[in-house]
Amino acid sequence: MTQLLDVDPAWLPDEALRAVGTRPVQVLGDGPLVDTVRHEVAAAHAKFAAEAGHSGAVSCDLLLRIADGGDAGPEGFTLERDGSRTTVAATDPAGLLHGFFHVVRLGDAAFTAAPAQTHRPALALRMLDHWDNVAVHPVMGQVERGYAGGSLFWRDGRARGDLARVRAYARLLAACGINALGVNNVNVHETEAHLLTDRIDEVAAIARELSPYGIRVHLSVSFAAPVLLGGLDTADPHDAAVRAWWREAAEHVYTHIPDFGGFVVKADSEGQPGPFAHGRSHADGANLLADALAPHGGTVHWRAFVYDHRQDWRDRTTDRARAAYDHFAPLDGRFRDNAILQVKHGPMDFQVREPVSPVIGALSRTRVAVELQATQEYTGQQRHVCALAPAWSEVLRFRPDGADGPDIGRLARGGGLVAVSNAGDDPFWTGHPLAQFNLYAFGRLAWQPDADPDALLDEWIELTFTPDRCADPARLRSGLRAVLRDSWTTYEKYTAPLGSGFMVQPGHHYGPGIDGYEYSPWGTYHFADRDGIGVDRSLATGTGYAAQYAKPWSETYETPESCPDELLLFFHHVPYGHRLHSGKTVIQHIYDTHFEGVEEVEAARRTWQSLADLVAPARHRRVAERYEEQLRGAREWRDQVNSYFLRKSGVPDAGGRRIH
Amino acid sequence: MTQLLDVDPAWLPDEALRAVGTRPVQVLGDGPLVDTVRHEVAAAHAKFAAEAGHSGAVSCDLLLRIADGGDAGPEGFTLERDGSRTTVAATDPAGLLHGFFHVVRLGDAAFTAAPAQTHRPALALRMLDHWDNVAVHPVMGQVERGYAGGSLFWRDGRARGDLARVRAYARLLAACGINALGVNNVNVHETEAHLLTDRIDEVAAIARELSPYGIRVHLSVSFAAPVLLGGLDTADPHDAAVRAWWREAAEHVYTHIPDFGGFVVKADSEGQPGPFAHGRSHADGANLLADALAPHGGTVHWRAFVYDHRQDWRDRTTDRARAAYDHFAPLDGRFRDNAILQVKHGPMDFQVREPVSPVIGALSRTRVAVELQATQEYTGQQRHVCALAPAWSEVLRFRPDGADGPDIGRLARGGGLVAVSNAGDDPFWTGHPLAQFNLYAFGRLAWQPDADPDALLDEWIELTFTPDRCADPARLRSGLRAVLRDSWTTYEKYTAPLGSGFMVQPGHHYGPGIDGYEYSPWGTYHFADRDGIGVDRSLATGTGYAAQYAKPWSETYETPESCPDELLLFFHHVPYGHRLHSGKTVIQHIYDTHFEGVEEVEAARRTWQSLADLVAPARHRRVAERYEEQLRGAREWRDQVNSYFLRKSGVPDAGGRRIH
Incomplete structure (x- = not known):
């Protein structure tokens, strides 16, 4: 890949490819993703041809190969480093691609001896949602809650022409482990609704750029699409014509995008249509779309962000924090296998500090995706530095059932990790150059939820700033750490x-x-x-929200004495x-x-x-x-x-x- | 005049013309405004031809005539009612028009015997300012602070075609005494700046509709026009090229609009350009434009709404209420004869309750116009009933020098009374039909500042609702009085x-x-x-604003004990x-x-x-x-x-x- 003119290389500057580019590399295997690896290697070699030519004896080399019978699973790979040769072996071409970028992240260290290791993503779905509008919204603009210029995909009502930028974006995302991308806002306005049907070719064009980097496209759809687009007089999930309409719609999508990921739906939320209007449950709603997608291997991401946004402030008995649990915990076990309930990490809305949403621990028979917000809506809008990896890490390490139970990272295995993207057509991708770290760290945490956020920061610093190439590596490293590491608590x-x-x-x-x-x-x-x-969200005297948690948290949060300081005013x-x-x-x-x-x-x-x-x-x-x-x-x-x-x-x- | 389809007749329904329409009337005199009277009479006769024909003996008749040598002055008229014939005599055609509408307001009572009376407007200038944008502003829309639909004059960047509505508006305004109208927003954006030069024909077209009703057009201009439009590198009022540019600009305007009223300027205020940038005073700025207008009989309205809108809330020593006095009192006597300083009635910004601005009493050698706000920016935005006549009446009766001094109505004689219009292209003109009363009452108070607001309300009720034609006049009158009279204090x-x-x-x-x-x-x-x-705006312990008043008010406002309750928190x-x-x-x-x-x-x-x-x-x-x-x-x-x-x-x- 060549760098795009006037666009920041983010965590893939040429220098980040030096260790690969200066060594002889062999790539064995077939298929588009293997070809992507091959192109990456060739490009790196082209960059460093002169240096490689001068370097004389090569201390070791790199073999990237597709190998049947490994146990790395889809997207995984095995890395062997014997000190003279480094081998990445994968059964799946996507695994080879991730293995390649793993070597890039390691740099020269990839070529020192180390025991063989198999790497697999902890979460199968690692997804970015773009709240990008196709038509500029009169209030929210081109990108809802976007602080990084325009959309990478849409401009003034149409798909953008410059797909080179989309390809470069896909490369950055693949290099941190992301494998799914929602191309439009979950608030589906009129123009955007048509992407599902007569404008699917615009989505397909984007998919063709993402696909070589192992990233599948997802589409936000309107629950009312059968009425809006199909001319039906209902969107009732129990209606046979509605079910048929969605089946045909999905069929149509897959003829244009064979590796289409699925639908994202915000229903009965902040004015969006949903199953409530038809007297149906959200399980009914989600399953309707899941059934339409199932024959093609697609999934529906059904957002759990359902609450009363026309609440009376005088009414202290209603508690928005309770809403996700109250709506969705009773539905546990009623969702199809290919329906994923997408839950915001906290019960409110991406505040700088919230407890972990109790509904995540209450859905043992439902695939749950945890949604984070990389775009800094409430955390400084990319005008303030706020590195969110430590916050996200706290969420992912939280154990709803106490020390012996699984953590959120584990509970999200069924559904994955999702973030609202902070990227746009800004030359630095994210408006604030240091906000690139949030995008990077999200991908890495989705791959490995128990990763140490400080280690991820160092990793990102090495790739992005290549300190070893500057005059004072120690000062640069310590300076970057100093401004980023505690910026969330600041x-x-x-x-x-x-x-x-x-x-x-x-x-x-x-x-x-x-x-x-x-x-x-x-x-x-x-x-x-x-x-x-x-x-007061206690059970004894408040809204009872604290009791939505299992023990020990229900007890911990119940009283001001046991509640952690940082959440005190949330609960009391x-x-x-x-x-x-x-x-x-x-x-x-x-x-x-x-x-x-x-x-x-x-x-x-x-x-x-x-x-x-x-x-x-x-x-x-x-x-x-x-x-x-x-x-x-x-x-x-x-x-x-x-x-x-x-x-x-x-x-x-x-x-x-x-x-x- | 015929009623416009789908447009409310406001205070000139056909029924309001009954007393004239059913009686024989003679109009003597020449000129366009006399012709307007003639057309009005003819239209009324056409409406009531059948009834007039059937009425048999006519108890008295009406003569409207231009008569040299009267002492009614410009716009004034003499009304004689001898019981068999009612005569309106005016030296000026505009006086005849106002006399005609006076007879309309009186209705049948105009035809009962009463002593001869001469009527003159107390204020020569009775003006509406329209904060209408030509191009739709991204934040403020077509009409800044407009709550009555679109603009009557402009739509989407161009002049509207439908001038019949403008003509009908002019008729309503003339019927309550208004004689001047600013056609564009005092915040002059880029498109609007061009009205002064290459788009003056659009203003002229409006002027041609207003002129037959005795209403002169005024234009808001940008102080930076010589730079914006003229290509000069400065707008400095002392610069000879700037002065020449304005002279030519004014000359150009008058070739298109011979009865053009003048310029309105918001300078050095909320981001608008002004003389401060050139190290000049506001007198220098105003006089620059006054000199350009003087050869043609025009005036410049220079707004005194100058304050620091980037104040630090932490700084309790700065007091916005002081700003108009601090800026303009020292300039008293330094303005040209054809420069009018236009001062908001209160020191802040059209709040539901403010003291009268102290600068009005501090400008004995300056022509001062008092600015009111008919558009209900802070008083319910024409979704709430808020009849402002009592509030305005309090302002106009306020005596800055105490009981023996002149009142504000008197002090405004040099400059006039101005209101920001509440009218738009809404079918009811003002969004809320009862807000029409604010427009009407403004005109009537500008003609007669000491008019009783309750009497004006009754007058408006009689014209607009013609209670005598309904099934229960007493219930209608008392009901309308009840909902309107105290609505401001409500x-x-x-x-x-x-x-x-x-x-x-x-x-x-x-x-x-x-x-x-x-x-x-x-x-x-x-x-x-x-x-x-x-x-705390006292002199002793506060910002000192109270001391901007002359005695007795400076003493009255100085202490919580003497301060009137309704202003207590403004001063203490x-x-x-x-x-x-x-x-x-x-x-x-x-x-x-x-x-x-x-x-x-x-x-x-x-x-x-x-x-x-x-x-x-x-x-x-x-x-x-x-x-x-x-x-x-x-x-x-x-x-x-x-x-x-x-x-x-x-x-x-x-x-x-x-x-x-």
Whole structure:
């Protein structure tokens, strides 16, 4: 692959291919994905031909081969390193491709002796959802919650012509392990609905670019499609004509896209149509589409994001956090084998801190996919640095049944891991160049959910910045680690405290609005008054949400004494003087973290400035610009949050710092 | 004039012309405006020809004539009613037109004997500003702060073709005394800037429709026009080329529109260009345009709405309320004779309750126009009934120098009265049919600033609803009075209390957002904390704004004890337990007024329902629909405001009512 002009190479700069490009390599096998590996190798050789020619004796070489009878399974591979030759063997061409990129990630280390190892993805489905609109939406624009320019796939109502960019994107995704991609917004507007039928060729064109990198295309569809597109007078899943319509629709899709992945559906959610209108359950709805896809090997991703978004803020008995469990736990076991219930990792909506959604642990007879949000809707919108791998890792390591039970990474094996993509047609792919790490880390965690996020950060740093090629590798590595590793907790410190969530400007969700969602219909409240703050979700005195968890978590979350500090205000309404396990009062914790958060941004900004001589100028400049905005924004958050709580509580800062 | 199909006749239904249409009338004089009177009479006669024919003996007749040598002055007229003949005499054709509509307003009463009376407009300039964009603005739409459909003048970047609607609008405006109209938004965007030069013919076409009703066209222009349109490299008012450019621009305008009124300018305000960029004063800026207009008899309306809209909310020393006085009082006496300083009636921005702007009383050597807002940006956006005549009347009767000094109506004689129009291409002109009264009352108050608002309401009711033609005139009259007369104070009761202002949703300004503008850069704060609320604008301990007033007001406003209750929180920060002159505490006042406000809306809605048999169905239905929204909105305001202050203050409602 050649680099696209004016597009950042992200984690595949030429230098990242040096270890392969400077060594003799052999590729054995047939098929399009093997050809992709072959092309990758040839391109790397072309880049480093001069150096390879001069390098004289080659210390070892690389063999990539399809080998029947291995136990690596689909997409897996075995890596043997005997010190003179490194061999990647896979039964499946996709496995060979992943093995190739594994070698790229290892770099020179791939050519030192090590015991043979078999690598398999922990999760079979590792998917990115693009909330990209085909037609520009009057409010949400081309990409809903997109902060990285336009869509890579669509522009002004049509498919984009420049498929080279899509191909380059597929390559980046394959290199971090992603194997599925939803090409349009889960909010399916009128134009987008037609992708399923008369505009399927536009989806097929995208699929042809993704397919050589082992990535299958998925399509968000409208549950009302039989009415909207088919002219039927119902979309009732029990209606024979509706079932026939979906079967034909799926058949039609597969004639255009033989390796089509399946449908993604947001039903009965925030205004989207769904089975409720017909008196049917969400299992009925999902199974309708699953049955249509089954003959072709497709799956339906049915989103569990169903709640009352026209809630009355006066009503304290309704709790949006309960909704996914209340709707879907009773349906466990009623979904088809090729229906996947796609559940947001937390019960609300991608806040900087939420507990893990209890419904994930309550669906032992359902395939569950866990949905994360790489696009930073609530975490700084790619103007703030917020490396989410540690947050995601916490989710994936959470054990709903306690220490002896399986973790979320294990529970997601049936359905996979999904993230809303943060990529767009921005030259840096993700707006903020450092947000590329979120995309990369997502793919890697989907492959290996128990991976150490710090190790993934180092891996990404090595690939993206190739520190060994710069004047001061140690300073570059430590600087990059410093600005990224704890950036999530930094962001948490200066925004909504202790799991309270939201407190953002309504609509666009950027910047502080402490009461922005307090009197709204969205079910997102903190109930701060002059005495205290937080939502009582206990069983004893609150909404009962805490009891949706199995033990020990139902007990842990039930009382303020046992609840972890960072989730205290999510589960309990406490006085400002309530003492945390940290020893601080809630109000002093709010003040302290907000001052600290800004100080940490100031420090990160200085650190970034100190790397100017070690980072490519365009990338350094873009990040430096965003740090100015992040610092401005962090100060605004600090001052508004602290002022709000000082005005409400009347408690002065113990540190005597200035609060307005 | 014939009624336009599908357009509400507002205050000129056929029935309103009955008294004239059924009587023999003679019109003597020449010129286009006299012809307009002649056409009006002929049209009325045509309508009532049958009845007039049958009426047999005519009790008296009407003579409208141009008569040299009268003392009524321009636009004035003398009315003589001897019981057998009614005579309107005017020296100026415009006076004859106004006299004609005066007779229409009087109806049959015009034909009873009464002493001769001369009528003159108190203010020479009675102007509507349309904040209409030519090109649809991405945020503000076709009409900025418009709640009555599209623009009457512009659509999607071009002038509208249907000038019949413009003509009908001109007729309505003339019938209530308006004689000037600004055809485009004071925020002059790129497309609109060109109206001044290469698109002046579109303005001229509008002017030709308004002119027969005695209405002159004014145009909002960009101060940067010499750069934007003229290709100059500066807009500096001291630059000779700039001065020449404006002279030529004005010359060009007058060749197309001989009775052109002049320019309206919003400079150095909310992002619009102005003289500050060139180190010049606003007098320099205004005089530049005044000099260009002077040879043609035009005036420049220079808006005094200059303030820092990027204020830091942390900075309590800056006070937006001070801005107009601080900027313009020092410039008194430095403006040309044909420059009018156009000042918003209050120091902030058309809130439901503000004190009268102190700068109006501080400009004895400057022509001042007072600007009101008929479009209900902050007063319910024509979804809520809010008859503003009582509010405007309070402003116009305010005496800046105390009881012995002139009132605002008097001080505005040099410059006139201006309102931002609430009319659009909605079939009812103003969205809410009852909002027509605001348009009507504005015109009538501009003619006679000391008119009794209740009398104007009755006048409007008689014209618009012609109660005598319905089955139960008394019920209709009392019902309409009941829903309109106190609707302003009703609206005030359920929205921002005691002069605190704002508390609206940011951006669109509809619905409650108690902290919506509290941490914003707009200079609009209430500083509510757990102990109290309000802005200290005293001289002794606050921003000093109170001292911008002359005595006695500077003393009245200086202390909470002497400050009128309704403005208390505008001038003072007081504890929730502060006792008002009413005897109530501030917090109890907040609770009580918010419960009362909703009850008053409920009562008004019931009253309106009871009029269903007496009001035209389409009009009744439209108003009934809007009452549903008003009631919903009023309850939302009540509950959010009360909850906010209960949570902050902790003081329970003395009435024990439910607060959430």
